[in-house]
Amino acid sequence: MVSQTAAPPAPVDTASPDLLPVYAPGELAALAARHGLTVSGARPTLGAYIRQLWGRRHFITAFATAKLTAQYSQAKLGQIWQIMTPLLNATVYYFIFGVLMNTKHGVPDYVPFLVTGVFIWTFTASSITAGTRAISGNTGLVRALHFPRASLPIALAIQQLQQLLFSLGALFLILLVFGQYPRPSWLLAIPALTLQALFNTGISMVMARLAAKTPDIAQLTPFILRTWMYASGVMWSLDTLLTADRVPRLVLLALECNPAAVYIDLMRYALIDSFTGAQLPPHVWAIATAWALVCGIGGFVYFWKAEERYGRG
Amino acid sequence: MADTLDTRVPTVVVDDVHITYTVNGARTGKGSATSALNRIVSRRQPRGARQVHAVKGVSFAAYKGEAIGLIGSNGSGKSTLLKAIAGLLPPSKGRVHTQGQPSLLGVNAALMSDLTGERNVVLGGLAMGMTREQIRERYQGIVDFSGINEKGDFITLPMRTYSSGMGARLRFSIAAAKSHDVLLIDEALSTGDAKFQRRSKDRIMELREEAGTVFLVSHSNRSITETCDRAIWLEAGTLRMDGPAKDVVAAYEEFTGPAKSGKPRK
Numbered sequence: 001m002v003s004q005t006a007a008p009p010a011p012v013d014t015a016s017p018d019l020l021p022v023y024a025p026g027e028l029a030a031l032a033a034r035h036g037l038t039v040s041g042a043r044p045t046l047g048a049y050i051r052q053l054w055g056r057r058h059f060i061t062a063f064a065t066a067k068l069t070a071q072y073s074q075a076k077l078g079q080i081w082q083i084m085t086p087l088l089n090a091t092v093y094y095f096i097f098g099v100l101m102n103t104k105h106g107v108p109d110y111v112p113f114l115v116t117g118v119f120i121w122t123f124t125a126s127s128i129t130a131g132t133r134a135i136s137g138n139t140g141l142v143r144a145l146h147f148p149r150a151s152l153p154i155a156l157a158i159q160q161l162q163q164l165l166f167s168l169g170a171l172f173l174i175l176l177v178f179g180q181y182p183r184p185s186w187l188l189a190i191p192a193l194t195l196q197a198l199f200n201t202g203i204s205m206v207m208a209r210l211a212a213k214t215p216d217i218a219q220l221t222p223f224i225l226r227t228w229m230y231a232s233g234v235m236w237s238l239d240t241l242l243t244a245d246r247v248p249r250l251v252l253l254a255l256e257c258n259p260a261a262v263y264i265d266l267m268r269y270a271l272i273d274s275f276t277g278a279q280l281p282p283h284v285w286a287i288a289t290a291w292a293l294v295c296g297i298g299g300f301v302y303f304w305k306a307e308e309r310y311g312r313g
Numbered sequence: 314m315a316d317t318l319d320t321r322v323p324t325v326v327v328d329d330v331h332i333t334y335t336v337n338g339a340r341t342g343k344g345s346a347t348s349a350l351n352r353i354v355s356r357r358q359p360r361g362a363r364q365v366h367a368v369k370g371v372s373f374a375a376y377k378g379e380a381i382g383l384i385g386s387n388g389s390g391k392s393t394l395l396k397a398i399a400g401l402l403p404p405s406k407g408r409v410h411t412q413g414q415p416s417l418l419g420v421n422a423a424l425m426s427d428l429t430g431e432r433n434v435v436l437g438g439l440a441m442g443m444t445r446e447q448i449r450e451r452y453q454g455i456v457d458f459s460g461i462n463e464k465g466d467f468i469t470l471p472m473r474t475y476s477s478g479m480g481a482r483l484r485f486s487i488a489a490a491k492s493h494d495v496l497l498i499d500e501a502l503s504t505g506d507a508k509f510q511r512r513s514k515d516r517i518m519e520l521r522e523e524a525g526t527v528f529l530v531s532h533s534n535r536s537i538t539e540t541c542d543r544a545i546w547l548e549a550g551t552l553r554m555d556g557p558a559k560d561v562v563a564a565y566e567e568f569t570g571p572a573k574s575g576k577p578r579k
Contacts, residue, residue: 019554019555028326040398041403058445062435062439066432073427141440143422145416146414311402
C-alpha cells in the first residue's frame with residue numbers, strides 16, 4: 001500500500017477491483033439518456049432563456065438597488081451623494097467649457113444645455129463602463145450560483161437608470177433656476193429615455209461578453225468613451241461649431257446620427273425652450289428607435305450566444 | 314455493481330470530463346503588446362498563457378439517495394469537479410448529465426458587505442432562485458438559525474461590521490435555507506463555533522434527506538465517513554478510487570500517512 005506514489009491512473013492495489021469501476025465507452029451516456037438526464041451547463045434556447053430571466057426579475061432589481069445603496073454607504077453624507085455627484089460634475093464642466101473655454105458662444109440657455117448633455121451622456125457612458133465589468137467583475141457570483149448571466153449586465157444597466165433618475169431630480173432643479181418651466185414637451189423625455197435605456201443595455205451586454213473573454217477591453221473603453229463624448233456635442237453645439245462650409249455636410253450628418261448625440265439632442269429638445277426642432281437631424285425619432293432596437297435585441301442575442309462559456313477561466 | 318445499475322435512478326452522470334483553465338498573467342515574460350493584440354485579433358491561444366488541466370477524464374454515475382464524499386489532497390480538482398457538476402464551469406471535454414439543476418451550497422459571492430444582514434438575507438435568497446414569498450416565510454428561520462440576533466440586534470447592521478464567525482454563520486444560514494434536488498457542499502461544515510458547527514451538521518443531514526443526492530467536499534475524513542456512504546478519491550485530477558466511504562477513506566488515510574489523518578486541513 002505504501003507504494004502508491006506511482007502514476008495516478010495506475011489501478012490501486014487493493015483487494016477489491018470494485019473500487020475503481022471501469023465504464024465502456026458510451027455506457028454512461030446511454031445510462032443518462034435512458035433516464036432522461038439533461039446535459040448540465042448547456043445553453044438554453046432563446047425562448048427558455050427569456051423565461052428564465054423573467055423568473056429572476058426580482059433578483060435583477062434587488063441586485064441593482066443593492067449595488068446603488070452600497071455605493072455610498074461608507075460616506076458620511078450617505079445617499080446625498082447620489083444627487084451631489086452629478087451636480088458637482090456639471091459644475092466642473094461649466095467651469096471648464098463655459099467659463100474658461102467659452103464654448104457657450106452662440107448657445108442660448110447654455111447651463112441647461114450643458115447639464116442635460118452631461119447627464120444624458122453620463123448615463124450611456126457609465127452603462128457601458130459598468131457593462132465591461134458585469135461578468136469579469138462578478139466571476140465569483142458566476143462560478144457559485146446558477147442564474148441567467150444576462151441578469152448581471154441588465155441589473156447594472158438598471159442601476160445606471162436609477163442613478164439617472166437622481167440626476168434628473170437635480171436637472172429639474174437647475175432647469176427651474178434658469179427659467180425653464182415645465183411644459184407638455186417635457187413628456188417627450190419619457191420615450192427618449194426609454195429608447196436610450198434600451199440602447200445602453202444592448203451595448204453593455206456586448207461589452208460584457210467582450211470583456212469576459214478579453215479583460216483588456218476594460219482598459220480601452222475610457223479612451224473610446226472620451227473620444228465619443230467629444231464627438232457627441234456634450235458641451236458644445238455641433239450645429240454651430242461645425243458649419244457646412246468647414247465640414248462636408250455628410251460628416252455633419254454622420255455626427256448627428258451618432259446615437260449618443262441623438263439621445264442628448266432629443267432630451268434637449270424636450271426640456272429646453274430655445275432648442276428647436278430645426279437643430280435635430282431629419283427623422284430623429286426613427287433613428288433613435290432604430291439604434292435602440294438594433295443594439296437592444298442584437299446585444300441580447302450576442303450575449304446569449306456565449307451563455308454557457310461565462311465563468312470559464 | 315453492474316447488475317444493480319438498472320434498478321437505481323441516476324441523478325448525476327459524469328462522462329469522461331476534462332476541465333482546463335487558461336490562466337492569463339502567468340506569462341513567462343517576453344511577448345510585446347503588438348503580438349498580444351495580434352493574438353486577440355486572430356483569436357489564437359496566447360502563447361504565454363498557461364493551461365491548467367484540473368480534471369483529467371473523470372467518469373462516474375451518482376444515484377438517488379446517495380451521499381458522496383469527494384476526497385483528495387489540495388489542488389486535486391475536487392472543487393473544480395463540483396463546479397462542473399453544478400454546470401458553472403463548462404467542461405472542455407466530456408459531459409455532465411444531471412437530473413434537474415444541481416446547486417452549490419453557498420451564496421457568499423452574492424452578498425454585499427456594505428448592506429445590512431437583513432437585506433443580504435433577501436438578496437441571497439433571490440440569488441439562489443427563491444421567490445419573495447418563500448424568503449418572507451423563511452426569513453425568521455434564517456435569522457434564528459444563524460444566531461446573529463442572540464447578542465443584540467445585529468441583523469440591521471451592515472455585514473462588514475460582523476465578526477468573521479458571525480458573517481460565516483449568516484452566510485451558511487442563508488445558503489442552507491433552500492432545499493435542492495442535487496446538493497453540492499464544499500467545506501461547509503467548518504464554519505462558526507462548536508455550537509454552530511453541531512447545528513449546521515444537523516441541518517446538512519436534513520438537507521440530505523430532502524435532496525436526492527448530496528456531494529460533499531471535505532478535508533475532514535471524519536465528516537466524510539459520518540455523513541457519506543460512498544466516497545470518490547481524486548488525485549491530480551484523475552479518479553483514484555470510487556466505492557464505500559469507509560474503504561476509500563481508509564485507503565486515502567494510508568496514502569496521506571497516519572500523521573495527517575483525522576486532522577482537518579484547510
